[in-house]
Amino acid sequence: MRRPRTGEAEGEDVSVTGIGVRQAVTLSAVVRRYGRGDGQVPALRGVDCAFARGSFTAVMGPSGSGKSTLLQCAAGLDRPTSGRVFIGDTDIGALSETELTELRRERIGFVFQSFNLMPSLTARKNVALPMRLAGRSPSRAQVDAALQQVGLADRGGHRPAELSGGQQQRVAIARALISSPDVLFADEPTGALDTTTGRAVLALLRSVVDHAGQTVVMVTHDPVAASWADRVLFLSDGAVHGELTGPTVASVSEHLARLGG
Numbered sequence: 001m002r003r004p005r006t007g008e009a010e011g012e013d014v015s016v017t018g019i020g021v022r023q024a025v026t027l028s029a030v031v032r033r034y035g036r037g038d039g040q041v042p043a044l045r046g047v048d049c050a051f052a053r054g055s056f057t058a059v060m061g062p063s064g065s066g067k068s069t070l071l072q073c074a075a076g077l078d079r080p081t082s083g084r085v086f087i088g089d090t091d092i093g094a095l096s097e098t099e100l101t102e103l104r105r106e107r108i109g110f111v112f113q114s115f116n117l118m119p120s121l122t123a124r125k126n127v128a129l130p131m132r133l134a135g136r137s138p139s140r141a142q143v144d145a146a147l148q149q150v151g152l153a154d155r156g157g158h159r160p161a162e163l164s165g166g167q168q169q170r171v172a173i174a175r176a177l178i179s180s181p182d183v184l185f186a187d188e189p190t191g192a193l194d195t196t197t198g199r200a201v202l203a204l205l206r207s208v209v210d211h212a213g214q215t216v217v218m219v220t221h222d223p224v225a226a227s228w229a230d231r232v233l234f235l236s237d238g239a240v241h242g243e244l245t246g247p248t249v250a251s252v253s254e255h256l257a258r259l260g261g
């Protein structure tokens, strides 16, 4: 079984000294409120956490606890109401929209539950699309290498409808990996998959960390999916409520039950 590697210690410190050196992503006192006045919803109430380079973390918690909001803020897809988010040592709140777009393109990959592939494009063209939209044409070899990494070297010419759900998600992961991002964020990547295909996607995320040294942060409701991670961070009501290193299905389920999730 996997175990957290050296340097990926329990209670990883969130202090400024670790930023950019050991941490791929750091959130400091992050608050995110939606809406205004009486209708305001505090989705995150002051979150401090960090994700070590080359680690796989699952983020869990009851529905509405702020998991997706945390991921969106960490990935620079949403801006916190207050607090700071660092990718490596870059404070992304200090970036202009153009700089943030550039940083997301170069250093961050995002995978969604619903794959979000273009139905009319082949797997190869889907994988190449973000780079093409950014005005760069990846080489055929680059695209094929990304498809190879997710075990779909022989499916490049297929359209999404000709692929299984698990294969479609692997194409989406190849699309996220083609720019060799430091961090891959995944929001319920196995939520729409059956157990077997979900396991293949989790094995792939695991190998992205173990073999490519990238950092994966995954939101999930599933204790089995979370048990593939090095660490589980629990959220409840917009705040961090504990973490587990070396999670097992049983320990994750027990912690979730205590949170009421």
Ligand SMILES: Nc1ncnc2c1ncn2[C@@H]1O[C@H](COP(=O)(O)OP(=O)(O)OP(=O)(O)O)[C@@H](O)[C@H]1O
Pocket (backbone or CB within 6 Å): 034, 035, 041, 042, 043, 061, 062, 063, 064, 065, 066, 067, 068, 069, 070
């Ligand atoms: N765009 C939005 N506008 C208003 N409120 C929002 C918005 N997005 C999220 N919220 C609220 O913020 C809180 C946290 O939402 P979030 O989606 O981050 O939770 P979650 O833990 O990912 O939930 P789930 O497990 O159900 O997907 C919830 O109360 C939600 O209703």
